[in-house]
Amino acid sequence: MFSVTPQLFFLMGLSPVICIFLAIWIIKSSSGISILPKAELIKFAFIAYIMVICSLSFFPVAYDTSLDAPQYTPQNFNLVPFHTIVGVCSVFFAKEFSFYYKVSIFGYNIASNLFLFIPLGFLLPSVNKKFIKKSLTAIFSILFSCIIEAIQYAETSFGLAPGVGADIDDVILNLLGTLLGLIMWISFYSSKKNLLQKG
Incomplete structure (x- = not known):
């Protein structure tokens, strides 16, 4: 049985988001492009919020790794x-x-x-x-x-x-x-x- 908790999903997703934002920030700075810290922080907060909603809505997920699972059971x-x-x-x-x-x-x-x-x-x-x-x-x-x-x-x-x-x-x-x-x-x-x- 493989299980993904909301906390695990959030942490797994947040790490690459932080890396991407830092990379974009470094590229813009090195290229002489003006950066508005407030605007960037708001964008980051929005993405982090969407991730929180997804974490709470879709997880925990438990996936049975056996060959006969999962089975479709309409709800x-x-x-x-x-x-x-x-x-x-x-x-x-x-x-x-x-x-x-x-x-x-x-x-x-x-x-x-x-x-x-x-x-x-x-x-x-x-x-x-x-x-x-x-x-x-x-x-x-x-x-x-x-x-x-x-x-x-x-x-x-x-x-x-x-x-x-x-x-x-x-x-x-x-x-x-x-x-x-x-x-x-x-x-x-x-x-x-x-x-x-x-x-």
Whole structure:
């Protein structure tokens, strides 16, 4: 059995990214090309963030190296909008469940999908100002989320990551988190611009 943990994937991926950024920095410096450290750091933060999302979404993965594995076992997935959200909310307000169980279910199904994508909405316009447009940011978030859900479904179907399903509500929550991050970015830079003008 071969297993890849989120931490292992992140560390394996981060090392070459750091090397590539350093190599580009050295080449630009030696060629006399001006380097904006803030812009480069933002790009690095964006790539590192994407790697964190991929690490948490796709791993751990356990691959059975025996000849008769993995086997294809199709899993159910939810394509009904708000079905999971309503179900989690009904559990949260039900009296028969413990408070710890309610918080864990709410955190795993709703809060995690919402808050994990707030940095995406904040980083996208920082990397490229075109993403100030809510429609463009929304399209990127939806496509990115759909790719994640498709890969998770494939992993579960082939027994690589049991317990991970595909849910349209995850895409909805990811989108809301991204737009919230974008609103925070707009508010932050609007406030910063106003302070500079007053100063």
